[in-house]
Amino acid sequence: SLALANAQMDLNKAYKNFFRDKSIGFPKFKSKKSNYNSYTTNNQNGTVYIKDEHIKLPKLKSMIKIKQHREFNGIIKSCTVSQASSGKYFISILVNCEIKKLPEVSKKIGIDMGLKEFAICSDGYREANPKYLTKSERRLVKLQRDLSRKKKGSNNRKKARLKSSKLHEKIV
Known part of the structure; x- marks a missing residue:
């Protein structure tokens, strides 16, 4: 096969x-x-x-x-x-598939990636930093803590592992 x-x-x-x-x-x-x-x-x-x-x-x-x-x-x-x-x-x-060549662009812009603000462009545009990752990581820590307290082989452990892996999938 x-x-x-x-x-x-x-x-x-x-x-x-x-x-x-x-x-x-x-x-x-x-x-x-x-x-x-x-x-x-x-x-x-x-x-x-x-x-x-x-x-x-x-x-x-x-x-x-x-x-x-x-x-x-x-x-x-x-x-x-x-x-x-x-x-x-x-x-x-x-x-x-065939790779298409992109057209030449004369306009250029600089982007500064930061922690306080997600991105600051050279034309003055600022993008706020969403705090999704830290929120999700805190929730993941709690779910993993709950998982570690479950008895191995139990159905509740399977449910907790599934919740943890679903959130982990969202983060990654």
């Missing part, structure tokens, strides 16, 4: 990198308890295609409903389906 062939190619690449440069380290095995699961499949003779907010993947009989975030032009090369620790599934599509 294509998924197994891709896994084999990834393993070969990892071994080549290891023998080329020892500082990279020996290839690591995936843990059974890993919260990040994914598989990659190639598009051969149109086995992967998108039609009306649905995607067709090889080995699956029915089409899967998706939320497509941006349109793309080009040929689909491969597709990676991954599950985040929050339980959500994501599809990353590798597309072969």
